[in-house]
Amino acid sequence: MSPPTVTTPGLTEEEATRRLDELGPNAVPQAPPPGVLKRVLVQLRDPMILLLCGALTVVVLIGDRSDSLIIAAVVVLNTTIGVVQELRAEHAIAALHRLAAPRARVVRDGQVREVDAAALVVGDVVRLDAGDVVPADLVLREAVAVEVDEAAMTGESVPVTRRLGEEVLAGTVVTRGRAVGEVARTGADSGLGRIAALIAGTEKRPTPLQRRLNRLSRELVVGTTVLCVAVAVLSLVRGGGLVESVILAVSLAVAAIPESLPAVVSVALALGAHRMARHSALVRWLPAVETLGSVTVLASDKTGTLTEGRMTAQVLWAEGTTRRLDGPPEDADPRWQRLLRDLVLCNDAVLPAEGTGPPVGDPLEVALLVAASQDGVTGADLRRRWTRVAETPFSSERQWMSTTDQDGAGARLEVVKGAPEAVWRLLAEGAPGLPEVVAYDGRAAAERLAANGFRVLAVADRDDPRSPYALAGLVGVADPPRPGAREVVTACADAGIRVILVTGDHPATARAVAGAVGIATADDGVVDGAAVERGEHVDRVAEIGVYARTRPEQKVDIVAAWQARGDVVAMTGDGVNDAPALRRADIGVAMGDRGTEVARQAADLVLADDELRTVVRAVAEGRRIYANIRAFLRYGLSGGLAEVLVILVAPFLGLPLPLTPAQILWINMLTHGVPGVAFGGEPLDPVLMRRPSPSPERSVLGLGLARQVGWTALLIAVVSLGPGLAVAGAGTASVQTAVFFTLGCAQLALALALRAPRDGADLAHRGLEAAVLASLAGQVLAVTWGPLRTVLGTDALPWSTQATLLAVAVVPAAVTVVVRQVAARRRD
Structure with a gap:
């Protein structure tokens, strides 16, 4: 049997470049991006936007031109924001895919070198070792005990033997042996390329968080629709006119809907993936961005992760x-x-x-x-x-x-x-x-x-x-421990994340390394793979800090045992033997530098710098994203509920209709538009990494968020109705102007109260403040600039009156700040 030594100098770089220019890159066909019309229609499918479109139809039919213009402007603005953010997210993910591109070892000019798999051309000589993903269709010129997992291509679950002169297909995985192969087909002509062409039109489904928020959107729409119909019927029963009752119902509908929610979620996820990439964490699957924040157990390998990887x-x-x-x-x-x-x-x-x-x-x-x-x-x-x-x-x-x-x-x-x-x-x-x-x-x-x-x-x-x-x-x-490994383990413990060591090394070696980095090393906390195979770890998995001499199937068992307890497990790995556990874990984390291609393909997250500290940063990013979305939900739902309360309670206080649909939409456009999107870029609150993350099974409105929305909305409604009552005898326009200005300012002040803590000198995280100031300027224009006042139906307010109303409007925000500080002291 001939060994797989390189017996050919391969192509020259000059010839490889010529063929690459002639044949194109070794890349599978990509699904064509949707056109602008399709993107717009996808945005218009959102339940909250559909409700706004229904309201637009109603006001057009009753001849309310000013309200129809405002509603139309809101629909166009939110659709535009959604399309732009979708494009940003696609560009971010495309950039991550380029960063995580597979590599191949190719022989050129007689030297073995690593190149991007996309740079391979027909005739290239490629070296394959166990753990490599085959980068193109190859004919084996030399082979030693080669077995290939072709499940991705044929569905065959058992690796097959490949011998001299046989083909191995792009996308399959070498599980044993070594080989040298000559590239026969690349790109769209390869076996993987032909399959990829068949699925090029497949659409990705929404992430779990997006699906939960979509359910929330549908619930809000159904509840709002029922409420509007009930209010319209009651208004008619009380003797109100048909047009007046319809306008009241439309006002309620547009008040209750946080129509910028889809854009906020898209921004948060896209920015999160982008920030992770800047910190060398390449997201291969977008749901990993949100799942990372819920990790409770980090199962780490040893070599190159807790240690320097410098053997x-x-x-x-x-x-x-x-x-x-x-x-x-x-x-x-x-x-x-x-x-x-x-x-x-x-x-x-x-x-x-x-x-x-x-x-x-x-x-x-x-x-x-x-x-x-x-x-x-x-x-x-x-x-x-x-x-x-x-x-x-x-x-x-x-x-x-x-x-x-x-x-x-x-x-x-x-x-x-x-x-x-x-x-x-x-x-x-x-x-x-x-x-x-x-x-x-x-x-x-x-x-x-x-x-x-x-x-x-x-x-x-x-x-x-x-x-x-x-x-x-x-x-x-x-392989000495990394200098910062102990600090990383401590940071994980502070964040409520248990770090365990899973390695194939000798138990004594594993115990020594675990002790050096701060992982529990009591004798009863070190278990070998044989004990795992017997199932001895299941009942006491929480006591075990170190697993040694583990095989691939045993690593899967370890992950499964933690998951059975309800934990969310992140698993790091770099080899073929780690791939099954990476796939089984809630978050598989592969090493991008020294890791095998099969490990990277099995993972959800690739660490370009092979640093365990990067996992902690990624967890922090996941928590940041979830916290920002919850902060926006409190902000947006509090404002919407306050608007509903104002409209419902005003008649019982003897006030006329306190807000027109145009005024409500103007408030929503200013408060939910730019400030809402700015919530997605809020910095990390350090307290989030000093306590465990809530269970991912918990509702997005859990942990008291629904209760907070309720009392915050009530406060905003009270301070907004107060100025209306004060000018009740001055006419409908004066009442509406006072309520309109106070309500809008109160919501903007609440945004500042809900912002994450930040360094006073950090100008990079001042997007929310800038957005609030811009929206406040728009609110001031609505009561000072003649053409806009005509569209919105507001009176001119003197500067002194605006200052007084603004002082009243900040009361809910001030109460919110005090309550948050008291709650933080109690936690500490």
Whole structure:
């Protein structure tokens, strides 16, 4: 069996560029974006906009030109905002997709290099390893024990074997082995491209939060419609005219509807995804933006996440002697020469000549090559004598790999490298008397190295397949904790997020790392994969902080056990073995730099910087988004309910109709339009990351929000009716003007009362204040500028009167601020 060494220089960069220009990028067809008309119709389908359109039809039929102009302006404005925000969201997600584009290892000009998969062309030579997503349709030119998961293309659940000369299709996943393939088809011509063309017109469904808010919209519309009909009937029964009763019903309808709610949600989600991208968190699935804020458990892998991911071989052990590799080389000692030779031969990484490019391959195997080269043992020298003729790739089930090499004289050398306990089993198969057959106790040495935080590999070899393996030695590889890992674990604990460690390493190594970063490490809190397989973790999952020696299916079981308790689980990972758990978790988080493509494809969130701290930032962003939407709901629903109360209560106080539909729509346009959208950009309230997040099953109006809406609306209604009563004898226009101005200002003041805390010098988060000031200017124009007063039917108000009404209008906001401060002190 020929090893998958690169035997062709591949295409030249010049030829690859020419073919790329001629054939186009290796990208699947995308669904054509909807046209402007379709986007507008989608916005007009919203229940609240439909109700406004119904109100517009009514006022047009009764000849109310001013009200019809205002309603039409509101519908056009909200539709425009919705379309613009939809475009912004699409552009943001498209940018994220470009950032998370798959990569491929290609041979060009005789060198292995990484390129964007979109840059592949027919004739390119591509290297594949376990965990890679096949970037284009390839014909295998060299293959070693290759198995491919073709479920995405064929629905076949079991990986299939692919041999020399066979094809592997774009979009499938290499689950075992290594190969070299030549690109046969790219882009739309590939198997994945043909399937993608069939689903190009598929529409995405709304996120869970959007669906919940859509249900709220429908409930508001139904309730408002019933209320309007009832009020119109009562008005007619009391002797009111038909036109007057219809106008009253229309006024109620437009007062109760927070018509900018869809735009606010779109803005919040789009801005959230954009902010996450700026912090190296690339959202692959938009619902992840909202789900992140509800995470209660973070299951983290070790290497590169809690640790630096900078693997360095630091300790060797052979024949009872330990040697640290930070000392001078020991070329003459045959023990180290044998061990280092085996580490280089049983290795799939590539260490290019200095200055010709970065290392290629698994970081652990690269570390072994670097350590050997420092002692003068290099792959180039060994390959002049030894040629690989067979191999068994590493798998998480076996926990070892083996290679067979042969020299020119026909001598053979088999080397096995892997987890110590797996290598002990192989040694025992050939020599049941272990450890008697092994002169020195490698088991005890491995335990000591693991207890000191080293990842330990055992190496054995033999020159005759009929003989038992002999232990060549051990190597201890260090991957120190990241400097900020302990602070990240503490920040998670403060936010009510439990961090657990799930790793394939030795229990002693896992315990050492967990202790260094602050994860619970009591003896009863460390469980191995075998115990998980027996189900021993289920009843005490909350007590376990560290899982070691876990296999892929066991990681899924761990996630499922937490979910069964009602927790929302985020899982980090980078390898093929992590993909099932990433898929099962509520939020799968893949490493963007060192992670495999299959892990990135299985995840909801990709960390471009491989920093666990970025997950905490993403959780904070999710909480920020949800808090901002709830703040807008309190703001918008309080104002709408206050308008309804004003209209319903005014007749019982002997007042004429206190607001016209045009005035209500003007208030809603000013208060819900620009300020409403500005709520989506409010900064994070630090208190949100110092307490657990509410359950995602809780209603969006839960945690007392409905009660807060009720008493805030009542306050606004009271202070708005007061000025109307004060001028009751001055005529209908005066009453309406006083109520109109006070009601609008009271809602704008409430927006400032509900804003998130911010640094006084931070001008970047002053969008809400700027929006409120702009809307207040519009409210002032409505009672000072003649043409606008004519449309709205308002009287001119002197500046002194405006100041007095404004002072009255801030009372509900002041009460709200006081209540929030009192509640915050009680929580603290």
